[in-house]
Amino acid sequence: MxxxxxxxxxxxxxxxxxxxxxxxxxxxxxxKQNEFAIVIHGGAGTILKKNLSPEKEAEYKAKLEEAIRVGYTILKNGGSSIDAVQKTINVMEDSPLFNAGKGAVFTNAGTNEHDASIMDGKTLNAGASAGTKTVRNPISLARAIMDNSPHVMLSGNGAEEFAVEQGLQIVDPSYFYTENRFQSLQKIKSNKPSSIKLDEKDAFYDSNIKDSKFGTVGCVALDKNGNLAAGTSTGGMTNKRWGRIGDTPIIGAGTYANNNTCAVSSTGWGEFFIRTVVAYDISALMEYKGLSLSEAAKKVIQKKIPDLGGDGGVIAIDKQGNMVMEFNTAGMYRATMNDLGELYIGIYNE
CATH class of the missing domain: 4.10.910 (30s ribosomal protein s13; domain 2)
Structure with a gap:
């Protein structure tokens, strides 16, 4: 019938x-495929089974499940997609496993700098922060900027001042120190000259750096009221200099949500995701060309990005509850839960 x-x-x-x-x-x-649903990622890149011990693989899967169940519970109980996105990302930001919050990579100067963004598909309101060093949960700052300021993006000291005014948790920069991230920086610096010119871009993105730049976390969700939301948080690229900012805090590149189409969170080589406005492009292909979510994501991630020389992936969900996890790398930490409570967790390109 x-x-x-x-x-x-x-x-x-x-x-x-x-x-x-x-x-x-x-x-x-x-x-409609799902009354509500949620998708998360913990970054994409050269993630190979041979490089992950069974113990470490289990650790990643456990944290992905912990995170997604937080958002799923919010959605199941009738909560908003924007709350589910924020709270889910908070879990991953508090884990040293991912390049966001606690597990952020180190800049060339030996500091940790965070970027984040969030967007509400119902109102198209959005918030983003870039280059913060003391805000424990950057996605919470992005949410506060969206809800409590007339602006979309704040950066650096100004963003941190706003975070204090909003009563967000501020920590000493040492909170973000993790030994393995620090050693990754030392390894890269020991193999590179101390000064890198702008015209040495290809040398700058060597294999060590390339494998270190994909550790972004993100979440997209559809709630019972039909509202979509997306959020992304990152520590950026290992050994980054000059206040480099990638796609994560840029609405339309790293994050986008629109109730008419879909919600998207990106993870990949940020420079290419900015140039191709990846998150919005997927939405636009659906809105203006009538492509399905799957078709649009595949076109952008498997064709447009590689043709320019970039790589990475996206997670996305449309207004019907269809979910995609599209990536062109060896792996992407990812998980989904639908309205039946069915859980999927993946790591490798299977």
Whole structure:
């Protein structure tokens, strides 16, 4: 009976399209897949099974499950997608496993600098922060900027001053120190000259750095009210200099959400994701060309980004509850939960 109803609905809409309506405005109404759902990622890159011990693999999977269940519980209980996104990312920011918050990588100067962004698909309101060093949970700062300021993005000292005014948790920079991240910096610096010119871009992104730059965390969600939200948080790129900022805090590149289409969180080589406005491009392909979420994500991640020389991935969810986890790297830490409570966790390119 359900399939018969859908068939009748599609036939009716097709008849309507013959009246000369713009085809973009005459899209078919697709069957809803999930009343609510959530997707997370913990970064993409050269993640190979041979390089992860069984113990470390289990540790990653446990943290991914812990994080996604926080957001799932919020959604199941009727909470908002924006709350689910923030609280889920908080869990990953508090873990040293991921390059965000506690586990952030080190800059060339030996500091940890954080970027984050969040977006509400219902209102298109958004908030972002860049280059903070003392805010424990950057995604919470991005949320505060969205909710409690007239601005979209704040950076550096100003963003930290705002965080203090908002009563967010401020920590000593030493809180973000992790030995393995510090040793990664030392390894890269020992193999490179102390001065890197702008025209040495190709040398700057050597294999060591490339494998260290993908550790972003993100979350997208659809709630029971049909609202989408997306958020992303990162420590950036190991050995970054000159206040480099990637795609994570840039709305439309690292994060985008629109109830009319989808919610997207990116992880990858930020410079390329900025140039191609990855998150918004996926939404635009759906809105203006009528592509499905899967088709749009595949086109951007498997074609547009690689053609320019970049790599990485996205997680996304559309207004019908369809979920995608598209990446062109050896692996991406990822997980999904649907409205039935079914959990999927993945690491490698399987």
């Amino acid at each position: 359900k399939n018969l109803f859908v068939s009748i609905l599609i036939f009716t809409l097709l008849i309507g399209c013959k009246k000369g309506n713009d085809p973009v405005e005459s899209k078919l109404i697709l069957e």
